[in-house]
Amino acid sequence: MGRKRTRPDNIRLTEVAELAGVSPITASRFFRNPEALSIGKRVRVESAAKELGYVPNLAARALASQRTEVIGVLIPSFTNNVFSDLLRGIYDAFESSRYSIQLANTRYSILEEEKLLRLFLAQKPAGLIVTGIDQTPESRIIMQSVDCPIVQIMEIGPDPVDMIIGFSHADAAQAAITHLLAQGYRRIGFLGARMDPRVQRRLAGYQAAMKAASLFDSRLMVTTPLPTSVTLGGTLFADLLAKAPDTDAVFCANDDLALGVLFECQRRHIAIPKQMAIVGFNDLEFMASAVPTLTSVRTNRYEMGRNAATMVIETIEGRRPEQPIVDLGFTVIERQSSVREP
Amino acid sequence: MGRKRTRPDNIRLTEVAELAGVSPITASRFFRNPEALSIGKRVRVESAAKELGYVPNLAARALASQRTEVIGVLIPSFTNNVFSDLLRGIYDAFESSRYSIQLANTRYSILEEEKLLRLFLAQKPAGLIVTGIDQTPESRIIMQSVDCPIVQIMEIGPDPVDMIIGFSHADAAQAAITHLLAQGYRRIGFLGARMDPRVQRRLAGYQAAMKAASLFDSRLMVTTPLPTSVTLGGTLFADLLAKAPDTDAVFCANDDLALGVLFECQRRHIAIPKQMAIVGFNDLEFMASAVPTLTSVRTNRYEMGRNAATMVIETIEGRRPEQPIVDLGFTVIERQSSVREP
DNA sequence: GCGGTTATTGACAGCGCTACCAAAACGTTG
DNA sequence: CAACGTTTTGGTAGCGCTGTCAATAACCGC
Structure with a gap:
């Protein structure tokens, strides 16, 4: 008959209410919407909570609400x-x-993502931030049927589930190629690893730019499903040179690959940017420090995360951003590795 | 009088129990300790749960248990x-x-860490993984008073709160210096950024090794509280050369700094390893790919995380590891940047 | 001073699950 | 087959909080 278990010694809301001389429900309200209380009760509850060192029990709150x-x-x-x-x-x-964050790793698998999505939603989260726009149809249905704000990040697309913040990877890649073309490079290679959807879109941007300039040649593209690394950059670059020895520039789908290309060029005594231009993607910190300094496409990753979080919070609190699609853009940072001396 | 709120359409344990023809408590047991059920009920509950797509309500579980x-x-x-x-x-x-993970960032502040610790412990976690051994006295008291397993990671020390896994940063630094000494380098500099406790212990290891060889010179140490970066590596290296122009080797407290030094050497046309040796710390992937390849001290970071997690799980489940202090060691990976040709 | 509106406060019940104990079912043995 | 021990199952109550609605207090114009 009932529990004999020793009552934990934690302070409960009831205790706070008692000390403050109010009902538990009033004390509860203090923590959720202090403005609803009269000034007098507000300070009484506040000081009682502080005096007792009250910490709300989130499990109870979640269960009740x-x-x-x-x-x-x-x-x-x-x-x-x-x-x-x-x-x-x-x-x-x-x-x-x-709010607290529950972080999970999809390992670039949309099936894994779907599984995690189900797991999350069963716990009724207050909001959701998911990477990219390439969810499974199932995932999209799940996400649409849920009533919490959802922000997709990393790229933008025409049909967000709810809100979306990012930039166009295709446009960014195209801008990088445009820069190389303007510098007079013609045999521009593409190196890509992992080939996740965003890298694929960078590839698409590269292809579009090359085709528009009538310079497209499939031998200039070297990709691999392997995860990216600096070493891999060197390997892919070697492959590229084997397939297209007259390559005069490389656009790398990320900066690690670009660094690998730089090292491979040093190994082969290929002069940068004279014989070979290098352009990376993301503009990680080391790009500005390399010798020569490496051109890259700067993306606003910190801001993306920050804004996505803000969008979620605002929406939860009823101040939904008027614009559900936010394009953070990108900047081609031109450095020595791709700028020909006059 | 009571709630009129629409009952959520989620499947509850009671429904599962009903379908399986058992009491709710038996169904509950199935999810916590299936072995306690007879085979018959076990499969009945299992299939009922699957049929209904039951997902346990973690908030209710946490509150009740x-x-x-x-x-x-x-x-x-x-x-x-x-x-x-x-x-x-x-x-x-x-x-x-x-188990699910609640991740928080202390920003290298032990006061922030103490705050987060309080926050965590109020929610009665099943386990805790904290970085390092330099908590505030308050934090240690809090951690000792808690009854969940705690693993400290990243380094080892004599007096763990509960369990600890890592390696000796001082020994690792000392090994790096020993290697440089064996290669005939004598004016060995130290570059350090952030100067968090682990970097300080690397510095201590460096100092011990230099003093033991009667080669210690405070002008050879350049440190900064700034966060690390590749660019900073170049800057610190420039400072070092200004203070001690006869420096013939640099031990960098991390690989980013080492890469920065490499670039700075390239800029100044300093030959590696002939005029200058470089040794990094952590052995990030790019070290093996640089030109020349860069010597570093390999640390087992992935294993550290994995083992720490396993230690927590085992302890929760009553199979506490017999050894509470685990030394994962390190390896000096000797590469071109610090090995003199004969 | 009255009817009516609005700001505060409180009572009640229950969110979905599990701890505790007791009872039932099952085996085993002399 | 009774007596006993062991496994398996169930009943009860309650974890700490909040949604709903009702009640009360405060305020207002006339």
Whole structure:
């Protein structure tokens, strides 16, 4: 008959209410919507809570209110530097809020993503941040049927589930190629690893630009499903030179590959940018420091994370951003590796 | 009088029990300790749960059982590559378990860490993973008073709160210096950024080795509280050369700095390893790919994360590891940047 | 001073699950 | 086959909080 278990010694809301001389429900309201209380009760509850060191029991709150204060975040990789900047932005934005983050790694698998999505939604999160726009049809249905704000990040697309923030990878790649063309390079190669959807779109942008300039040649494209690395950059570059020895520039789908190309050029005594131009993607910190300095396409990853988080919070709190699609753009940062001396 | 709120359409344990023809408590047991059920009921509950698509309500579980299945993880930075490997290990290990991870960033502040610790412990986590051994006295008291397993990671020390896994940063630094000494280098500089406790211990190891060889000279040490970066490596190296122009080797407290030094040497046409040796720390992937390849001290970050997580899980499940202090060691990977040709 | 409106406060019940104990079912043995 | 031990199952109550609605207090114009 009932529990004999020793009552935990934690302070409960009832205790706070008692000390403050109000009903538990009033005390409860203080923590959710202090403005609803009269000034007198507000300060009484506040000081009682502080005096007792009250910490709300989130499990009880979640059970009673049928929702949590958890924001689910789905990213495809922890290893990639790109996502660490993103995460920093997200965590910074949520830090001062009452929401906590539940982070999960999809490992670049949309099936894994769907599984994690189901898992998350069963716990009724207050919001969701998911990477990219290439969910499974199932995932989209799940996401649409849910009533919490959802922000897709990393790229923009015409048909967001709810809100979306990012930039056009195809346009960014195209801008990089346009820059190389303007510098007089003609045999521009493409190196890509992992070939996740965003890299594919960079490839598409590259192809569009090359075709528009009537310079497209499939031998100039070297890609691999392997995860990216600096070493891989060197390997892919070697492949590229084997297929197209007259290559005079390389656009790398990310900066790690670009660094690998730089090292491979040093090994082969290929002069940069005279014999070979290098352009990377993301503009990681080391690009500005390399010798020669490496051109890259700057993307606003920290801001993306931060803004995505802000959009979620605002929506939860009823101040939904008027613009559900946010394009953060990109900038081609021209450096020595792709700028020909006059 | 009571709630009129629409009953959520989620499947509850009671429904599963009903369909399986057992009492709710038996169904509950199935999810916590299936072995306690007879085979017959076990399969009945299992298929009923699957048929209804039952997902347990974690909030209710946490409230009723007075504990959660959340593992708190405190790391000092998201930006640092070192921690992304660690996190990957931790997430991999917890993936197949029922535990979920609550990640927080202390920003290298032990006061922030103490705050986050309080926050975590109020929610009764099932376990805790914290970085390093330099907590505030308050933090240590809090951690000792808690009854969940705690693993400290990244380094080892004599007096763990509970369990600890890592390696000796001082010994690792000392080994790096020993290697340089063996190669005949004598004016060995030290570059360090951020100067968090682990970098300080690397510095201590450097100092010990230099003093033992009667080669210590404070002008050879250049440090800064600034966060690390490749660019900073170049800057610190320039400072070092200004203070001690006869420097013939540099030990960098991390690989980013080492890469920056490499670039600075290229800029100044300093021959590596003839005029200058470079040794980094952590052995990030790019070190093997640089030109020349860069010597570094390999640390087992992924394994550290994975093992820490496993230690937590085992302890929760009553199979506490017999050895609470785990030394994962390190390896000096000798590469071109520090090996003199005969 | 009255009817009516709005700001505060409180009572009640229950969110979905599990701890505790007891009872039932099952085996085993002399 | 009774007596006993062991496994398996169920009943009860309650974890700490909040949604709903009702009640009360405060305010207002006339």
